[in-house]
Amino acid sequence: MSQAQEQAPLYIKMHDSDNVAIVANDGGLPAGTAFPCGLTLTGQVPQGHKIALTDMQAGDVIRRYNVVIGYAIEDVQRGQWLHEGLIRMPDARTLSDLPKASRTPASLPPLDGYTFMGFRNPDGSVGTRNILAITTTVQCVSGVVEFAVQRIKTELLPAYPNVDDVIGLEHTYGCGVAIDAPGAEIPIRTIRNLAKNPNFGGEVMVVSLGCEKLQPAKLFPAGSIPLRAQEEVPVVCLQDAAHTGFDSMIHSIMTQAKAHLERLNSRQREVCPASELIVGVQCGGSDAFSGVTANPAVGFATDLLVRAGASVMFSEVTEVRDGIDQLTSRAVTPEVADAMIREMQWYDDYLKRGGADRSANTTPGNKKGGLSNIVEKAMGSIVKSGSSPISGVLSPGEKLQQRGLIYAATPASDFICGTLQLAAGMNLHIFTTGRGTPYGLAPVPVIKVATREDLARRWHDLMDVNAGKIATGKATIEELGWELFHLMLEVASGKKTWAEHWKLQNALVLFNPAPIT
Numbered sequence: 001m002s003q004a005q006e007q008a009p010l011y012i013k014m015h016d017s018d019n020v021a022i023v024a025n026d027g028g029l030p031a032g033t034a035f036p037c038g039l040t041l042t043g044q045v046p047q048g049h050k051i052a053l054t055d056m057q058a059g060d061v062i063r064r065y066n067v068v069i070g071y072a073i074e075d076v077q078r079g080q081w082l083h084e085g086l087i088r089m090p091d092a093r094t095l096s097d098l099p100k101a102s103r104t105p106a107s108l109p110p111l112d113g114y115t116f117m118g119f120r121n122p123d124g125s126v127g128t129r130n131i132l133a134i135t136t137t138v139q140c141v142s143g144v145v146e147f148a149v150q151r152i153k154t155e156l157l158p159a160y161p162n163v164d165d166v167i168g169l170e171h172t173y174g175c176g177v178a179i180d181a182p183g184a185e186i187p188i189r190t191i192r193n194l195a196k197n198p199n200f201g202g203e204v205m206v207v208s209l210g211c212e213k214l215q216p217a218k219l220f221p222a223g224s225i226p227l228r229a230q231e232e233v234p235v236v237c238l239q240d241a242a243h244t245g246f247d248s249m250i251h252s253i254m255t256q257a258k259a260h261l262e263r264l265n266s267r268q269r270e271v272c273p274a275s276e277l278i279v280g281v282q283c284g285g286s287d288a289f290s291g292v293t294a295n296p297a298v299g300f301a302t303d304l305l306v307r308a309g310a311s312v313m314f315s316e317v318t319e320v321r322d323g324i325d326q327l328t329s330r331a332v333t334p335e336v337a338d339a340m341i342r343e344m345q346w347y348d349d350y351l352k353r354g355g356a357d358r359s360a361n362t363t364p365g366n367k368k369g370g371l372s373n374i375v376e377k378a379m380g381s382i383v384k385s386g387s388s389p390i391s392g393v394l395s396p397g398e399k400l401q402q403r404g405l406i407y408a409a410t411p412a413s414d415f416i417c418g419t420l421q422l423a424a425g426m427n428l429h430i431f432t433t434g435r436g437t438p439y440g441l442a443p444v445p446v447i448k449v450a451t452r453e454d455l456a457r458r459w460h461d462l463m464d465v466n467a468g469k470i471a472t473g474k475a476t477i478e479e480l481g482w483e484l485f486h487l488m489l490e491v492a493s494g495k496k497t498w499a500e501h502w503k504l505q506n507a508l509v510l511f512n513p514a515p516i517t
Contacts, residue, residue, distance in 0.1 A: 022289075026047060069372065142168070190420060393406070
């Protein structure tokens, strides 16, 4: 007998008004399974997939989260598996006549007294790690920088025990691009603001080729980086006449790196209030449990962080687009609501130019995990934002300048979203997953939250938090939210996540909507 058959059959209904629910049992349930309420499955239903709680006729509304996620394409029987082939997705909501700051939640009581051990930076920001990051102006230098970073780690880093790591901020931009075209400002300011991430201690080091379009002076114009009064941005240019071969280039990079390492090594962790955290929340490899377990727990922790005075960024345009009315109504002012609408419209236009729309978001893995379309996925994704008022909006590549709950507009791509949140100033990352992903980022610790107990068991040395306990009744959303909040303080203080333990690091990916020449 399978584990699924040994367990009592269980489905999860999100709202009293819903006419569908999802199967909770590992492995799904076979045809003929009877639930205590009297519902009987007419066929086999995989875990996380929807079952009809009522008979439906073609054209009837399908409701989950008390939201219309689609319409029945044909007649459906009570107890039938309601898979994506039976559901027609609704049209996108218009961006006109949206509620603006109409249901702004009251601020929750302050949460005082919570601290972590962080690195205080010269500009007042706080890092959760102490890392030397080497900025690159163009992909052409990436191989040289990668070689130099390995030499620095092997030959120099052991002498600087207070420095956690040395990394190259490598990317595929910088030349062969329309450097002044509309949209080019996004990747350029992203690279600039990546260099200013609080985990890099205010140390900016650049490696340039020399002939690229993205010249160091364009990347870092005067006043764009708060440096010591006597310094310009340090640049190692590989085409300089002083370099007489590969070894000469590596020597120059290592010499420059040593000066930065000496300053970084003088820093010590100190007690910092939780208000200094800048947390990015994101989901990847989502499934039908994302909006049931992991994302609600993250949403609860988001509210705790906001109460503690911290900053939390939620993102992914196509994964909030279908709930935009929920967001604009929570804005602190109509101007903040207008900024969210502006970002939605910009992205609608961007997708249209490419002959796509929001429906392109969902992946085969999302669908295998029970998510029929982007509307259903968005309803589960949006709950990461918790219930606090939305106090600000960032365009792609912009740097965060305020505290509270912030909507940082980014594509939904895991890697682009993570890169843009890093540029915004994120010093701690929360990543929820239902299908599973070994995602990690070198510049910042990533806490991964599993939506299902089966995933947490199988990937026991990749997932940091098991939110699947919520689905099986072993824990509440509140309990998991507090667990995650305390873990964030521990990780911010230096505790390693599994991604850090294994040194799992995805490449940075810039968002470049401008033409490539």
